[in-house]
Amino acid sequence: MTFQQGNISQRLGQINGRGGVASSPDVAPGEYESQLAKALRERAGNRRKVEYDVSELLGTPAAKVWVRVPTKGEQDLAIKRAHEYVARLATGEGGEQLKSDDDIVQDAKAAAILHAAVRGNDPGVEGMHPAFPSVRWIIEKLTADQIASLLSLVNEVRSSEAGGVRVLTPEEIDVLVTVISQSDLESSQVALARFQREALSHLVVVLATRLVAARQASAIHDEAQVAAQQAAAERDKASGTE
Secondary structure: OEEEEOOHHHHHHHHHOOOOOOOOOOOOHHHHOHHHHHHHHHHHHEEEEEEOOOOOHHHOOOOOEEOOOOOOHHHHHHHHHHHHHHHHHHOOOOOOHHOOOOHHHHHHHHHHHHHHEHHHHOOOOOOOOEOOOOOOOOHHHOOOHHHHHHHHHHHHHHHHHHOOOOOOOOOHHHHHHHHOOOHHHHHHHHOOOOOOOHHHHHHHHHHHHHHHHHHHHHHHHHHHHHHHHHHHHHHHHHHHOO
């Protein structure tokens, strides 16, 4: 697995002979764009891509793809394309029932997300174009298991992005517990505010499990200590020293 940073807008401009970075269509002429907005716009066009070897998954030798996290706009467009696919599929007798079939709609959405997130790995244009021609192509050419496996790669990359949902490591949990234990309530809330609900849920589960284990260990220690004291008292009694 490898990583790549590449400004797609800039590279497309170079290929087309224009050079430079394409201007943002979201900013109207004369409209102010803050430094933060500029940085985020540039980051959206320069998203990190992770390379995966999917030869075994797809049954094709030397098959590699780049995976990037779709923006919200790309996801919305993917959902639109999914519904368009279902609408075309639903034409003809009995077709109306397909529009309300949750499985078909969800599968189409999964394929549409793959179309937006999985990029090609052709020499010279790596990651600049979708790896698959269309949503319909993905559904017709790939199995349900292949689609699910590719989607898991997208989710894996998503979880590693800034702001992405990921599981905290034991080391991170230990550091967080130390920080919270040495802070007041307000500071602790600030420390936890950067985590999403899923990460906090994971933190609570881990700490609850640790607490139960600690209580059990403490109870065993107390029982052992009481048993040792009783045994010592019985020995003292038997030796006549009590």
